[in-house]
Every structure is written in C-alpha cells, then in structure tokens.
Amino acid sequence: MSPENSIPLEIHDLTVAYHKKPVLYGVDMEVPAGKLVGIIGPNGAGKSTLIKSIMGLVPPSSGWVKIFGETYRKNAKRVGYVPQRESVDWDFPVNVMDVVLMGRFGHIGLFKRPGRKDREIAMACLEKVHMAPYAKRQISNLSGGQQQRVFLARALAQESDLYFLDEPFAGVDAATESAIIEILTELRDRGKTLLVVHHDLTTAKSYFDMLLLLNMRKVNFGPTEKVYTYDKLQKTYGGRLTILSEIAETRTKQSSDIPLEK
Amino acid sequence: MKTLHGNWKYFCWIGFVFVPGGDVFAAKIAELSNTQIGEQLVRFFSLRDPSVRYAIIASLLLGTCCGLLGSFIVVRKLALMGDTLSHAVLPGVALGFLWTMTKNPMAIFIGATIAGLVGTVVVHWIHTTTHIKEDSAMGLVLSGFYAIGICIFTMIQHLPTGNKAGLDKFMFGQAAALSTIDLIMIAVITTISTLLILLFYKEFLVTSFDYGFANSIGMPARFFHYLLMLLLAFSVVVALQAVGIVLVSAMLITPATTAYLLTDRMHRMLIYSSLFGMLAGVSGAFFSYLGNSLPTGPFMVVAASGLFTIALLFGNRHGIIPRWFRHADRTRRIQIENTLKAVYQIRERTQFKEDGVSLQQLGGQRNLPLVETAKEVKKLLKERYATIPKDKGGHFQQNLKLYLTPSGWENACRIVRNHRLWELYLTESAHYQPDHVHDDAEEIEHVLGEETVRQLERNLNFPIFDPHGKPIPSIIDLGESV
Incomplete structure (x- = not known):
C-alpha cells in the first residue's frame, strides 16, 4: 500500500477551535511505527479533541495531518478507532455481534453486507476480548467493562495499522483494564501503532512506550522514561497557562462582540 | 412545551375550518350512527370504490415508508425533528397554492419540501450559532412556521378567487380524496426510500449508532444524515394529503416506537414498524370511510396508538402485564421457599x-x-x-x-444451603461481620443459580458450618427424604 518506512502519524501545526475559542494550539508531532503512545493531560487539555481532529471529526482551523504519508480520507481503512463509551446510546437495537461487525464496514464495499468471512473475523475478535459467549446479547445488558471490550473487539475487527483509543480505561474494572492493556501490548508487538487517551498518571508510566503531555499545546512528546519527569508533569498539570487562555478568551469575545476589522 | 403548541394550534384550526364547515361535520357525524357497519365493511374490503382502492394503497405505502424512516428517526433521537418538519411545511403548502391558485399537487409538493428544508436548516443554524439548545430551536421553528402557515391559510380562505375546495384536507388528511398524481407521488417516494434504506442499510445503521466511528472509517456520515432528512421531508410532504400536517409525525414515531418495544434488533424493528404502519394506515382509512369521509389522520393515529398501548401492556420484553406476572410469580416462589x-x-x-x-x-x-x-x-x-x-x-x-415430600425437603435443604453458603462467603471472602450477613442472604438465597452455588462451594472449600456454627445441609442431605 505505502512504503515500509512511512510514518504512521504526522501532525504539523494543528490548531483546533470550538466556537472560535481555540482548544489546541500548533501541535507538531511524528509518531514512529510500533509504539504504544499515551496522551496525558489535565481535563480540558484537548486530548480527545486532538484525536478527533486527526480523524477529521472536528475540523482543524489550521495545520495538517498525514496518515502513512497520505490524507486521512485516503488511509481511513488503516485506522482503527475506539470512541469514548458514553458517546453512543447503549439502548440502540443491536446485539454485540452487530457492533463488532461494524468494524468490518470500512472493508466491505458499498451496497454489500458483511459475509461469512467478516463474521468469522468478528467472532475471533470477540474471543480475544473474552466476549464470545455474549455475541448474541443485546448491548444494553452489558456492564461498563463489557461495553469497553465490545468496542475494543470492533476496533480489532478493523484490522488496522494505527489505532486511536479515547479513554479506554475509563470506568472499567481492574480485570478489563489488564485485559485491554494486554491486547494493546500485543498489537504493539505486531508492529501496530496505538495512541491512547489516558488520565491516570500512576499507570501511565508502566503502560506506554511514549507519552504526549498535552495542555492546550504540546508540552512534551518522547519516550516515557525521558518525558515522565516531575518538571515536565508539573509543567503540564501545574498552574493554568494563564496568558494563553486569557488571550483565547479575549479573542473569542472580540470575534463575537466587536467586528475585528473596524 | 409540546402540549402548549398542541393547544394553541388546535384553536387556530377550529377557527378557520370548523366555522365554515361546522354544519357539514355535524351532519357527517350523524350519518356515522346510521351506517350499516357490515355492509360498509364489505364495500371497503371488496375495493369496489376507486377512492377506497386509492386510500388503501396509499395507506399501505405510507405505512411502509413512515415505518422505515420512522425507525431511524426514533433510534437517532430525532422524533421531535419529524414533528418540526411536518409543521414547518405548512407555509410551503399555502404558498404552493397561492402560486397556482389551485390544489396543484406538484406546486404544493415543491412548496412544502422547500419550507420543510428551510425549517430544518433554521433549526440547525440557531442551534450551532447561538447557545440555544436544539429542542428549543425546534420548538421555535415548529410554532413559528406553523403560525405563518395558518396566517397565509386564513388569508386564502378570504380570497374571492381560486379553487379552494379540499385545501382543508391538509390539516387532518383525507385518504379518500387522493388524486392519481398524489398516489403516484406517494408510490415514488416510498419506493425511493425503501430502496435507499435497503441498499444503504449498513451505512444508515452505523451512522445512527456511532456517528464518530462511522466518520472515522471514511463513511460520509453527514451525507447520510442529510439523506435521511431529505427522505423524511419528502415522505412528510406526500403523506400530508392522507394523514394531515398535524398528525403526520405520529405516523413516523408511533409505529417505530411500538416496534422498538418489541424487538432489540434493527432489521426486525424496520419490519415490525412498517407492518404496524400499514395496519394503522388501513384501519385509519377504513374508519374514515365508515364515517363517510371523516378525516383519516386522527383515525390512523388512534389505531397506531392503540397498537402501541397493546405492545406496552402485553409486549413480551417490556410489557407491563407480563412483567407484572413475572414479578408475581417470583414473589410467590420466594414465599414458598421461605416457608420451606x-x-x-x-x-x-x-x-x-x-x-x-x-x-x-x-x-x-x-x-x-x-x-x-x-x-x-x-x-x-x-x-x-x-x-x-x-x-x-x-x-x-x-x-x-x-x-x-421428598421434593419439598430437597428444596428446603437447597434454600438453607444457599443462605448459609452466602453468609459464609460474605464473612470469609468479603470480610463482613457475622451479624451483618443475614439480611443480605435472605435475598440472595432465592436468586443463586446452580452454577454460582458450585462456584461458592469450591471457593469456600466445601464448608460444613455456616458463620453462626450451624451445619450447612450437604448434598447428601439434599437426597435424604423424610
């Protein structure tokens, strides 16, 4: 598909604004292949926004993103995504198998239905997350941990090279957490690249190869042992970036109240 | 908020239709009691009258169309959007009439579709550019557009020229008054909607369930959203003549919610919903015929709501009465077990x-x-x-x-065993105090399954005594008879 040495994810000067208020400033980064990357930062630091704007769910106001050297649209098939669990309605009339099969939809052509092979892949993915006995279960009857496993199985069914996971450990039990991290490590060992939004500093150090410290801008990005230091974490979490957020505030007010060109 | 709109819009309606047509309506209601129901039934279902044929075909088609689209509207939590859209088309209907000064179906179709789409765009625009939430934006557009429509309509009623006959049918619908062109339009829209939903089932499914994910796999989620809105607008507009503006949204929502009560798979929901839609449609057409051209819409919606009520009461999964029976059964079993x-x-x-x-x-x-x-x-x-x-x-x-009896004794032992195993489990594994465990065990003893009991036995290493020193009846006791 693309050259062996191409970079899974390259971001250049990515700026994102919600309702004209910037939430992410000029993020640059290059993620090498075969790494398990944690995205760390306080609430409202723009962690979810970052991965959403990489995938084009939130339009960036400037900057660009390349997935294996191409635009996201071109390489969407090579990307797997686990959204936040709360982002969907768990009373939706589908069962576990239906959800995991959605992971195959990117590979099935237009007008086509998932076939036997897709079902086999989906079933194998359910087995990997120990959810095979629940295949026919309606999704509203699942616990939080089980829901998260189903989402992970769907991402596995995508058979991608680059994965984005938005808070996969939020509100799950310890057993699910360790099952998930095991699967993620295994994917990493098979050369896949994974970006995980995470908010537990205590486990971040042991889970990830690389860390991106984020607080409205990139504070630091690099191998965990170099980035996970008191100074750098302090810089990420300690003290709001007062000037930056003030300017953002003023700009929002200006653009809505007073026309800029006067 | 909804009831509020409901109230005033009916007053408006009464103001401009019942006053000119009051006597006619009273006469028709009087006829209802004189009609031979059996005879009418035969005449209706033998399809002798062409108007009956039209009404039945239209109801079946609309039932399917509204049922299919309605299912997606309901699971996408857009139910209020259907209501907004249907009310927003009114000024379009009125302007379409003013354009040709006759009840030209094409002109009205175009006018209504444009008005409906403008309505949805305005909702979207208000809710994205201000901090007003979507429900309020929909309430605004629904009532605002409807009011404009009523104003124009009242003006039309006072115009000296133009063929105004049948214009009032847009309010509450009259399936028997459908023209051939109306029917053709219904058929075309139903065919297009059904085909698109069949062809793009997986796209509609995934964009409805998980919009962000659908986008992430390169699916144009926004396109499918607007496609659904467009189909919705079309179907609302063609359904106006048969169901009427006021209640057309019920034909989208009621059969679909009925189906949602009865199944937990999307494809079944689509099938059930269109079946309920057809059934409600035909019943509405029939009762309207029985009453000599009473408005169709209300009868369709009454039939659909009747089906919903039945599903609510007797539905196997969420039905109130089966649930009540299950509860009574469980209570009875618990009582028996407590006596044992x-x-x-x-x-x-x-x-x-x-x-x-x-x-x-x-x-x-x-x-x-x-x-x-x-x-x-x-x-x-x-x-x-x-x-x-x-x-x-x-x-x-x-x-x-x-x-x-032996079976009674076996059950007595089983329940005591469950109770004491659970007490032991709580004290041993969950570190409860021995005097805190009894109440919990009183409830749990009735719900422990065989599998859990075996697991407890293994975990507790096949215990003999409970935390209070009483022996736990063993498996041997279970076989021992009186």
Whole structure:
C-alpha cells in the first residue's frame, strides 16, 4: 500500500477551535511505527479533541495531518478507532455481534453486507476480548467493562495499522483494564501503532512506550522514561497557562462582540 | 412545551375550518350512527370504490415508508425533528397554492419540501450559532412556521378567487380524496426510500449508532444524515394529503416506537414498524370511510396508538402485564421457599427427630398470623412440596401436622444451603461481620443459580458450618427424604 518506512502519524501545526475559542494550539508531532503512545493531560487539555481532529471529526482551523504519508480520507481503512463509551446510546437495537461487525464496514464495499468471512473475523475478535459467549446479547445488558471490550473487539475487527483509543480505561474494572492493556501490548508487538487517551498518571508510566503531555499545546512528546519527569508533569498539570487562555478568551469575545476589522 | 403548541394550534384550526364547515361535520357525524357497519365493511374490503382502492394503497405505502424512516428517526433521537418538519411545511403548502391558485399537487409538493428544508436548516443554524439548545430551536421553528402557515391559510380562505375546495384536507388528511398524481407521488417516494434504506442499510445503521466511528472509517456520515432528512421531508410532504400536517409525525414515531418495544434488533424493528404502519394506515382509512369521509389522520393515529398501548401492556420484553406476572410469580416462589426454609429450621431445632410441623410452629417461625400461614401451607400443598395426613373419615386430624415430600425437603435443604453458603462467603471472602450477613442472604438465597452455588462451594472449600456454627445441609442431605 505505502512504503515500509512511512510514518504512521504526522501532525504539523494543528490548531483546533470550538466556537472560535481555540482548544489546541500548533501541535507538531511524528509518531514512529510500533509504539504504544499515551496522551496525558489535565481535563480540558484537548486530548480527545486532538484525536478527533486527526480523524477529521472536528475540523482543524489550521495545520495538517498525514496518515502513512497520505490524507486521512485516503488511509481511513488503516485506522482503527475506539470512541469514548458514553458517546453512543447503549439502548440502540443491536446485539454485540452487530457492533463488532461494524468494524468490518470500512472493508466491505458499498451496497454489500458483511459475509461469512467478516463474521468469522468478528467472532475471533470477540474471543480475544473474552466476549464470545455474549455475541448474541443485546448491548444494553452489558456492564461498563463489557461495553469497553465490545468496542475494543470492533476496533480489532478493523484490522488496522494505527489505532486511536479515547479513554479506554475509563470506568472499567481492574480485570478489563489488564485485559485491554494486554491486547494493546500485543498489537504493539505486531508492529501496530496505538495512541491512547489516558488520565491516570500512576499507570501511565508502566503502560506506554511514549507519552504526549498535552495542555492546550504540546508540552512534551518522547519516550516515557525521558518525558515522565516531575518538571515536565508539573509543567503540564501545574498552574493554568494563564496568558494563553486569557488571550483565547479575549479573542473569542472580540470575534463575537466587536467586528475585528473596524 | 409540546402540549402548549398542541393547544394553541388546535384553536387556530377550529377557527378557520370548523366555522365554515361546522354544519357539514355535524351532519357527517350523524350519518356515522346510521351506517350499516357490515355492509360498509364489505364495500371497503371488496375495493369496489376507486377512492377506497386509492386510500388503501396509499395507506399501505405510507405505512411502509413512515415505518422505515420512522425507525431511524426514533433510534437517532430525532422524533421531535419529524414533528418540526411536518409543521414547518405548512407555509410551503399555502404558498404552493397561492402560486397556482389551485390544489396543484406538484406546486404544493415543491412548496412544502422547500419550507420543510428551510425549517430544518433554521433549526440547525440557531442551534450551532447561538447557545440555544436544539429542542428549543425546534420548538421555535415548529410554532413559528406553523403560525405563518395558518396566517397565509386564513388569508386564502378570504380570497374571492381560486379553487379552494379540499385545501382543508391538509390539516387532518383525507385518504379518500387522493388524486392519481398524489398516489403516484406517494408510490415514488416510498419506493425511493425503501430502496435507499435497503441498499444503504449498513451505512444508515452505523451512522445512527456511532456517528464518530462511522466518520472515522471514511463513511460520509453527514451525507447520510442529510439523506435521511431529505427522505423524511419528502415522505412528510406526500403523506400530508392522507394523514394531515398535524398528525403526520405520529405516523413516523408511533409505529417505530411500538416496534422498538418489541424487538432489540434493527432489521426486525424496520419490519415490525412498517407492518404496524400499514395496519394503522388501513384501519385509519377504513374508519374514515365508515364515517363517510371523516378525516383519516386522527383515525390512523388512534389505531397506531392503540397498537402501541397493546405492545406496552402485553409486549413480551417490556410489557407491563407480563412483567407484572413475572414479578408475581417470583414473589410467590420466594414465599414458598421461605416457608420451606421455616420447616427446615423447626425440624433442625429437634435435631430432625420430629418429622411433622404444626401450623402454630410454622406461623411462629415465619412470624405470620395463622390465617396467613394456612395460605402459605396451601401453596406448598399445591406444589406437592408437603402433605397433611387425613384420618380415616377423610377429614384433617385435630392437631394437624405438615410433612414435607421428598421434593419439598430437597428444596428446603437447597434454600438453607444457599443462605448459609452466602453468609459464609460474605464473612470469609468479603470480610463482613457475622451479624451483618443475614439480611443480605435472605435475598440472595432465592436468586443463586446452580452454577454460582458450585462456584461458592469450591471457593469456600466445601464448608460444613455456616458463620453462626450451624451445619450447612450437604448434598447428601439434599437426597435424604423424610
């Protein structure tokens, strides 16, 4: 598909604004292949926004993103995504198998239905997350941990090279957490690249190869042992970036109240 | 908020239709009682009248179309959007009429579609550019557009020229008044909607369930959203003539929610929903015919709501009555198990030397008055868990005693075993104090399945005594009979 040495994810000067208020400033980064990357930062630091704007769910106001050297649209098939669990309605009339099969939809052509092979892949993915006995279960009857496993199985069914996971450990039990991290490590060992939004500093150090410290801008990005230091974490979490957020505030007010060109 | 709109819009309606047409309506209602229902039934279903044929075909088509689209509207939580859209088309209908000064279906179709789409765009625009939330934006557009429509309509009513006959049918619908062009438009829209939903089922499914994910796999989620909105607008507009503006959204929502109560798979929901839609449509057309051209819409919606009520009450999964039965059944079983447990505990006090248990003892153990105890005992007798020996004359003995049958004894042991295993589990594994575990075990004993019990046994290393030092009836006891 693309050259062996191409970079899974390259971001250049990515700026994102919600309702004209910037939430992410000029993020640059290059993620090498075969790494398990944690995205760390306080609430409202723009962690979810970052991965959403990489995938084009939130339009960036400037900057660009390349997935294996191409635009996201071109390489969407090579990307797997686990959204936040709360982002969907768990009373939706589908069962576990239906959800995991959605992971195959990117590979099935237009007008086509998932076939036997897709079902086999989906079933194998359910087995990997120990959810095979629940295949026919309606999704509203699942616990939080089980829901998260189903989402992970769907991402596995995508058979991608680059994965984005938005808070996969939020509100799950310890057993699910360790099952998930095991699967993620295994994917990493098979050369896949994974970006995980995470908010537990205590486990971040042991889970990830690389860390991106984020607080409205990139504070630091690099191998965990170099980035996970008191100074750098302090810089990420300690003290709001007062000037930056003030300017953002003023700009929002200006653009809505007073026309800029006067 | 909704009822508020509901109220005023009916006043407006009464203002401009009932006043000119009041006598006609009264006459028609009088006819309803004179009609031979059997005869009308035969005439309706033999399809002799062309207008009946049109009405039936239109109802079946609309039922399918609204049922399919409605299912997606409901699971996408856009129910209010259907209502907004249908009310927003009114000014379009009025302007379409003004354009040609006749009830030209094409002009009205175009006018209504444009008005509906403008309405949805305005909702979207208000809610994205201000901090007004979507529900308020929909309420605004719904009432605002509807009011504009009513104003133009009232003006049309006072115009000296133009063929105004049948214009009032847009309010509450009249399936029997459909023209050939109306029917063709309904057929075309239904065919297009059905085909698109079949072809893009997986796209509609994934964009409805998880919009962000659908986008992430390169699916144009926004396109499918607007496609659905467009189909919705078209179907609302073609349904106007048959169902009427005021209630067309019910044909989208009611059959779909009925189906949602009955199934948890999307494809089944689509099928059920269109079946309910068809059924409601035909019943509406029939009752309207029976009453000599009474408005169709309300009857369709009454039929659809009737189906919903039946599903709500009797539906297997969420039905109130089956749930009530299940609950009553469970309560009864718990009572029986508690009585059996009481018998066990009474016998345990005599080291199982006494086999028979008197009603007084049982009442004391269960803390129930004698009358209640007798009722509980009757339940045991009915289940053949216990017997009460009779004397030679076939009467109960003076001082009657209750003896458990083998199956009764087995169940008594099982329930005591569950109780004591659970108490032990709580103290051993969950570190509860021994005097804190009884109440919890009282509830859990009835719900522990065989599998869980086996697991508890293994975890607790096949225990013999409970935390209070009482023996846990073993599997051997379970087989022991009286």
